[in-house]
Amino acid sequence: xxxxxxxxxxxxxxxxxxxxxxxxxxxxxxxxxxxxxxxxxxxxxxxxxxxxxxxxxxxxxxxxxxxxxxxxxxxxxxxxxxxxxxxxxxxxxxxxxxxxxxxxxxxxxxxxxxxxxxxxxxxxxxxxxxxxxxxxxxxxxxxxxxxxxxxxxxxxxxxxxxxxxxxxxxxxxxxxxxxxxxxxxxxxxxxxxxxxxxxxxxxxxxxxxxxxxxxxxxxxxxxxxxxxxxxxxxxxxxxxxxxxxxxxxxxxxxxxxxxxxxxxxxxxxxxxxxxxxxxxxxxxxxxxxxxxxxxxxxxxxxxxxxxxxxxxxxxxxx
Amino acid sequence: xxxxxxxxxxxxxxxxxxxxxxxxxxxxxxxxxxxxxxxxxxxxxxxxxxxxxxxxxxxxxxxxxxxxxxxxxxxxxxxxxxxxxxxxxxxxxxxxxxxxxxxxxxxxxxxxxxxxxxxxxxxxxxxxxxxxxxxxxxxxxxxxxxxxxxxxxxxxxxxxxxxxxxxxxxxxxxxxxxxxxxxxxxxxxxxxxxxxxxxxxxxxxxxxxxxxxxxxxxxxxxxxxxxxxxxxxxxxxxxxxxxxxxxxxxxxxxxxxxxxxxxxxxxxxxxxxxxxxxxxxxxxxxxxxxxxxxxxxxxxxxxxxxxxxxxxxxxxxx
Numbered sequence: 001x002x003x004x005x006x007x008x009x010x011x012x013x014x015x016x017x018x019x020x021x022x023x024x025x026x027x028x029x030x031x032x033x034x035x036x037x038x039x040x041x042x043x044x045x046x047x048x049x050x051x052x053x054x055x056x057x058x059x060x061x062x063x064x065x066x067x068x069x070x071x072x073x074x075x076x077x078x079x080x081x082x083x084x085x086x087x088x089x090x091x092x093x094x095x096x097x098x099x100x101x102x103x104x105x106x107x108x109x110x111x112x113x114x115x116x117x118x119x120x121x122x123x124x125x126x127x128x129x130x131x132x133x134x135x136x137x138x139x140x141x142x143x144x145x146x147x148x149x150x151x152x153x154x155x156x157x158x159x160x161x162x163x164x165x166x167x168x169x170x171x172x173x174x175x176x177x178x179x180x181x182x183x184x185x186x187x188x189x190x191x192x193x194x195x196x197x198x199x200x201x202x203x204x205x206x207x208x209x210x211x212x213x214x215x216x217x218x219x220x221x222x223x224x225x226x227x228x229x230x231x232x233x234x235x236x237x238x239x240x241x242x243x244x245x246x247x248x249x250x251x252x253x254x255x256x257x258x259x260x261x262x263x264x265x266x267x268x269x270x271x272x273x274x275x276x277x278x279x280x281x282x283x284x285x286x287x288x289x290x291x292x293x294x295x296x297x298x299x300x301x302x303x304x305x306x307x308x309x310x311x312x313x314x315x316x317x318x
Numbered sequence: 319x320x321x322x323x324x325x326x327x328x329x330x331x332x333x334x335x336x337x338x339x340x341x342x343x344x345x346x347x348x349x350x351x352x353x354x355x356x357x358x359x360x361x362x363x364x365x366x367x368x369x370x371x372x373x374x375x376x377x378x379x380x381x382x383x384x385x386x387x388x389x390x391x392x393x394x395x396x397x398x399x400x401x402x403x404x405x406x407x408x409x410x411x412x413x414x415x416x417x418x419x420x421x422x423x424x425x426x427x428x429x430x431x432x433x434x435x436x437x438x439x440x441x442x443x444x445x446x447x448x449x450x451x452x453x454x455x456x457x458x459x460x461x462x463x464x465x466x467x468x469x470x471x472x473x474x475x476x477x478x479x480x481x482x483x484x485x486x487x488x489x490x491x492x493x494x495x496x497x498x499x500x501x502x503x504x505x506x507x508x509x510x511x512x513x514x515x516x517x518x519x520x521x522x523x524x525x526x527x528x529x530x531x532x533x534x535x536x537x538x539x540x541x542x543x544x545x546x547x548x549x550x551x552x553x554x555x556x557x558x559x560x561x562x563x564x565x566x567x568x569x570x571x572x573x574x575x576x577x578x579x580x581x582x583x584x585x586x587x588x589x590x591x592x593x594x595x596x597x598x599x600x601x602x603x604x605x606x607x608x609x610x611x612x613x614x615x616x617x618x619x620x621x622x623x624x625x626x627x628x629x630x631x632x633x634x635x636x
Binding site: 022023026027028029030031032033034036039040041042043044045046047048049050051052073074076077079083085086087089117118119120122123124125127129131132133134136138141143144145206207208223 | 391450
């Protein structure tokens, strides 16, 4: 198999469908027509084998995750994803692998509304770089910098699932029959990015949780020049996480575990109910924004938990 | 050094300057405002160490080339580059390397008019994926598919320099004092992509020569449903190439050597002089477009040269 055949395998399933895609794959560059009155929201992410997915991950899961992760960044801005480019570096030209990769990619939620308009295939150690383009009505993108004292700090879905799933992935021969473990592996390999259009006009700030709650909430606080207090007991937990996570590890995984691709959202109190009603997933209030910079996590009695040992927190402080 | 510091090293020199860049680095995604009446032209390229640049290439050269090769794709569409994203995968966090990489990137021609608006840094085997966004007035992008019988086939600059430069790179300890070799290494490591805005309204088709003339001209012919006859004697040759390339290898390197990032342009006879006058580099007529599909290369006496052995040609035929 040669590179040209490989590109054919990839492109056969990636036909452009949007009316505003004027030219997609097959030329030096794509030609796109963003609608008038809109801004373009652009994000790029690289997934490297052994770092962002296990080396033995399925091709379909890698394809799914490569698209989902970038869609998540665009969603965190309140944008609707419209286009993506895909740069795939592969150790060998393997058409079975590529077919599975594309099928997985097309299974990412929202993939049907996103045209893959450009790409590159190169030989080398396995990695995928995806660049996603979303659209927002001009002036409505939700940034990290709008949090205000008194706002509520919320998260979508549940936290810690992907981090626990990754830990259990090593033990999968003996956990193959465990439905909770399988669910966590789905969370790890096939993150259900949250559609962010409901954020526009409601949220003051948002970020997607890729590096862990403390690290990512920290980015909002730094950009907004404020602080936050998080209630550890309020952190939303899935049944699978509750069943399989040792008690001693819960906070670490929920506060610093990455790869959940939930949204961390700052919303004024008055808008929280309306936002929750518009989202297609649960929204949990986990804390409040404070004027004083800093990020503390407190237990049910109000006593602060130590967070300095968590890598996410460390990252935020650096 | 941690990832956060590395990002700081990279971003400090990459401040956005364009008025239509509404938000650049530092959020989940960039927010861009393409001007009304324009289309967006998008291309993505990955450079992998040991494949697209020598493993011992200088960081500054890698940065320069990473941006230049993507700008070249956008230029081949007749577009003006406006924005780029940069995904950098590095084996280790090395701030000296990163500083040199960014300085090299900023030295790419046209870099001053391009805002780097997004990126990702990951650990892994060295590679760079660049996605570039250009702008064209709506409907004016130059595609591969517009070549017509009777049009002239032209190239900018000179051919074969980068391929010869790569071959001589291995011999550099004993060629360090050779000015011709140094010039060829510049061509290899610091490709001077050609600004393509002059193509609009003049060229029928264009492509940038990254895989070799035969392969890339072949893409135009397939997309346009026609053929071409190239005069081998007309292929433009640099003084350095003429001085250092063995006679027996000239055709192979000029026809099938990649990485020159010159433009291969199809232009109607009546527009050729006007196009040449608008370009900032020499434009050489190397052949004509023919109605009959196929690509032949003939010598000064009109006899066809064998081209089947060239990888570029093979790639085109597959």
